[in-house]
Amino acid sequence: MRGATAEGHEVVGIQDGWRGLVENDVEPLDRDSVRGILPRGGTILGSSGFNPFREGDGLEALQTTSSALGLDGVVAIGGEGTLGIAYRLNVEHGYPVVGVPKTIDNDLAGTDATIGFDTAVHICTEAIDRLHTTAESHNRVIVLEVMGRYAGWIAAASGIAGGADVILVPEVPTPIEDVCDQLLRRHEGGRDFSIVVVAEGYPLTRRSGEQEDPVVQDVDEYGFARLGGIGRVVAEEITKQLGFETRVTALGHVQRGGTPTARDRLLATRLGLEAARLAHTGTWGRMAAVRGNEITHVSLEEATRERRSVPPAWIEAGRIVA
Numbered sequence: 001m002r003g004a005t006a007e008g009h010e011v012v013g014i015q016d017g018w019r020g021l022v023e024n025d026v027e028p029l030d031r032d033s034v035r036g037i038l039p040r041g042g043t044i045l046g047s048s049g050f051n052p053f054r055e056g057d058g059l060e061a062l063q064t065t066s067s068a069l070g071l072d073g074v075v076a077i078g079g080e081g082t083l084g085i086a087y088r089l090n091v092e093h094g095y096p097v098v099g100v101p102k103t104i105d106n107d108l109a110g111t112d113a114t115i116g117f118d119t120a121v122h123i124c125t126e127a128i129d130r131l132h133t134t135a136e137s138h139n140r141v142i143v144l145e146v147m148g149r150y151a152g153w154i155a156a157a158s159g160i161a162g163g164a165d166v167i168l169v170p171e172v173p174t175p176i177e178d179v180c181d182q183l184l185r186r187h188e189g190g191r192d193f194s195i196v197v198v199a200e201g202y203p204l205t206r207r208s209g210e211q212e213d214p215v216v217q218d219v220d221e222y223g224f225a226r227l228g229g230i231g232r233v234v235a236e237e238i239t240k241q242l243g244f245e246t247r248v249t250a251l252g253h254v255q256r257g258g259t260p261t262a263r264d265r266l267l268a269t270r271l272g273l274e275a276a277r278l279a280h281t282g283t284w285g286r287m288a289a290v291r292g293n294e295i296t297h298v299s300l301e302e303a304t305r306e307r308r309s310v311p312p313a314w315i316e317a318g319r320i321v322a
């Protein structure tokens with residue numbers, strides 16, 4: 001907002017993502033409305049999985065509202081879903097939109113980081129530290145399930161940072177028998193507790209090559225699968241195969257709340273300024289991005305073409321330090 005007003009633009013905030021644009025649910029945004037939000041997590045504008053392409057006259061309504069409001073363009077802030085829609089609007093309908101990568105999942109291509117990821121990793125790392133206390137004093141295996149949808153970024157990063165003994169991610173689905181062997185070796189070597197971090201998208205895999213689908217709790221109001229529950233399945237397997245006393249913690253939405261880390265605030269500020277610059281210069285169809293320590297921009301097509309996976313080197317690092 002501040003970047004755009006500094007260039008003399010008037011800014012409105014659209015409520016609940018694309019829904020607000022279709023239903024003309026917008027509010028003026030000025031310096032006062034964004035004052036003091038740096039330490040606040042979440043979004044002051046709300047969020048939804050609303051997809052104008054799936055609603056009868058959604059697209060028409062979106063264009064009508066945009067004209068009625070006299071919008072020069074839209075800055076879309078979100079993950080794969082939000083920016084996938086932004087891409088289609090731009091490429092199929094010439095709609096003027098720029099993107100800002102914001103998801104704890106860190107799975108957007110074209111950028112080294114997305115807003116929210118660092119905070120989620122911080123929370124999960126702290127949880128691993130806390131779980132170590134009770135795992136150690138009660139001689140238990142504790143399985144921590146973290147979010148990330150079909151990418152293992154949060155599990156890999158927090159698992160390495162927290163010193164987890166096993167990290168399970170969708171990108172390289174370790175067979176459960178290997179997990180049990182690893183735990184057994186560790187316990188035979190004199191340790192009597194272990195921490196296993198599992199990404200919610202990890203598909204239970206067996207040495208035979210058999211693989212189950214990721215565990216889904218249910219489907220949300222927009223038809224998206226709600227992942228969750230694999231932690232319990234992994235814990236049951238460990239108990240069954242090893243007989244170790246095992247407990248499960250699923251962090252859930254705790255990892256999406258609270259105050260953002262300084263790194264996330266800085267990233268959000270820098271990406272926001274870049275998005276304002278792109279909009280001011282009419283450079284539509286792009287997403288503000290960070291590469292190394294530099295802010296840049298990539299096409300929305302590149303950003304949403306395929307999911308960015310955890311690279312093998314990270315997975316290897318997790319194995320080596322375990």
Ligand code: F6P
Nearest residue numbers: 103104105147148149220226227
């Ligand atoms: O995409 C972000 C994310 O937090 C995922 O990691 C998680 O699977 C999902 O959203 C949870 O969605 P909801 O808040 O709808 O349960």
